[in-house]
Amino acid sequence: MNVSENYSPLTSETLCRRLGDLDPLKQNVGPDPSGWKVKEVGDGNLNLVFIVEGSAGAVVVKQALPYARLVGEGWPLPLYRAFFEYNALTRQALRDPGSVPEIYYFDDAQAMIVMEYLSPHTILRGKLIKGESVDDLASVLGRFCARTAFRGSDLSMDTADRKADAALFLGNVKITEITENLVFCDPYFAAEMNHHTAGLDPIVDRLRADVELKAAVQQLFARFSANAETMLHGDLHTGSIMCTDSETRIIDPEFGIYGPMGFDLGMLVANFLMAYFSQPAHRADGDLDSYQAWILGTIEGVFDNFDQEFRRLWNTERTGILYPRSLFEDAGQSSEIAVTNYLKSFMRDAVGFCGIEMHRRVLSLAHNADFEEIEDPTVRARLEARNLMFGRDLILNAERFGTPASITDAARAYNSENIL
């Protein structure tokens, strides 16, 4: 968190000169910087991203900008987010080896990370819009969520380490503020930066008039803001996942903070559900059913793999202060009831956060391509309406969605409802 006063954004022109002397680049790109090819590819909202290629290979150089790209210089954002991204990536690499890009170099003063270039990986959201499937997607994602959740918590860590780490990540104030506003507040009133498809007005009015819904959202917001159970990715949507047809990697944890375990998985599932509801606009009739079924199968698989891996870690790596073995196994008693109750409460949180993410991506500032790329606003509104009403159901009735099948069954029902 020591960004320098000499911070200066890279450009395709200056990159070779500025980074040409760094060993990690020479090794991974090639010894002679004059032969490097630099391409700016940032399509995110907050950063510069370059691919640097040479004789020895390629790397990604990611540098934070002092403002939000999406909005422009009028929305300043601290450069220290690169520090938190770096710290989150190193922890994720330890907790779920192979799940995130390898880091070659970190420059705190320039808010810059040099990391593995993933190729031929592409962003998962694009694949879902195109109708491409990915082998093992559910198991990689379910395990990633379980391993980072469990191994970053007081179920596993030395609590003094977790407390020190939680204190460190409490410094990521301004990035967390984006989530606090765009996710938990803006969707539920006429916030300045909001926009939504015109035809949705009656539904938007209904949601914003629903006091019980807003109270439930705020209760989840209170959990997000205070309940530092584990280190979260913090922004785990399908744009933060890169895949080939058989390999999956998770990127971009600059929203990393300590928060409630259910947050990452809930956000992730929400993005699969939005992919699901948007499919009728992207698929020809023949492929629609089978691809939608694949998405729902992936959702169930993510939950199942999470559950299985979490229980495995519970039984084999429970070395933290919580649920000590002295009270259960060492006393000759199973902790099965305990982990089952724990996961029930996890599930309620995840389902609630899922519903909120489904709302904010349609009502707040940062929308998803899944819906945004639907050109006909009537079609878009009709599909978004299903998504919004299902989101409401998930938030208000989280207790009823205790199994993956209960969620996918309900998704199928909403998918055939004509709300608009």
Next chain:
Amino acid sequence: MNVSENYSPLTSETLCRRLGDLDPLKQNVGPDPSGWKVKEVGDGNLNLVFIVEGSAGAVVVKQALPYARLVGEGWPLPLYRAFFEYNALTRQALRDPGSVPEIYYFDDAQAMIVMEYLSPHTILRGKLIKGESVDDLASVLGRFCARTAFRGSDLSMDTADRKADAALFLGNVKITEITENLVFCDPYFAAEMNHHTAGLDPIVDRLRADVELKAAVQQLFARFSANAETMLHGDLHTGSIMCTDSETRIIDPEFGIYGPMGFDLGMLVANFLMAYFSQPAHRADGDLDSYQAWILGTIEGVFDNFDQEFRRLWNTERTGILYPRSLFEDAGQSSEIAVTNYLKSFMRDAVGFCGIEMHRRVLSLAHNADFEEIEDPTVRARLEARNLMFGRDLILNAERFGTPASITDAARAYNSENIL
């Protein structure tokens, strides 16, 4: 948190020499240290406490020891707890003016706080054992809990300030560890430092064999360990409260950390319930009923005053990120449902923590005088048994104890049960 290598414990003999030059003492005790009278009065477990009296008045000098007094030098404890006590006291003084002793001086290097001498106040626990009542006790305590809970949370504070403060208090690791062990774990297995009244064995065995109970306790432990809702006192029992017959002050917040709102109130009510269940051994028949009724009335009053003050602050001081007015009042909608749901969830937590405190004070290391001063072990076991079984009921059925009267009604029922 910068205790010096020159740290050295005060003694009655060295105090005047070492502190005689300090203006805050000269002003509050008297200009000439040779006329000061020093008395060591520490009856707590962790600290040296002196009363220093002189011509101008008296002060208390509290200095942390590098080990737990109760156990001895074999249990080292960091001196930095004085830093956290000082920081907690200054925040409590701002959030509920007049509720805590005034601070005259803090010496981080010597782990020492010089503060107001409360006189003729005595420790509330002693009063409850003697059968003395205190005017306005319930309203002072209920308001203290509500004000510190509300004003130390994201309902009220600027969230960057709360995050920085939560990060600061995450440093209080070793003191929090005492609570983590003695409160949340030791009561539920045969931990080394435990002791309990011999006749309780059958009940202790039953509690320690109860997996659902232990799972519920651990779920509350998980909330305690991660859910940094507000700055807690952290050790709010009747030994941390000093009263005259009409004035009440709260002392000793060295266990201060950020945690779940319900923790302080739950601990406090537990200590009143233990006072209640112990009364048959301390009161003659004639006074017993009326004094027990006063204690239960105080419990109801604490809850009612908490509820009333919390709702008042909700309506008048809700300036934090949570439950923003933009979603409720500014949209022409009441947030009554939201605060009611919030307080329901608070109540469930408080009731659960209450039950755990009732267990640990009878089964773990640090017992309460309420029961300990009962000489006849048969009588003691009989009264402790009621307390233990009610504690279990509160933990497992927290949802059912949604109103103060439901708790006091159940207490009356347990008070007439012959469990042993």
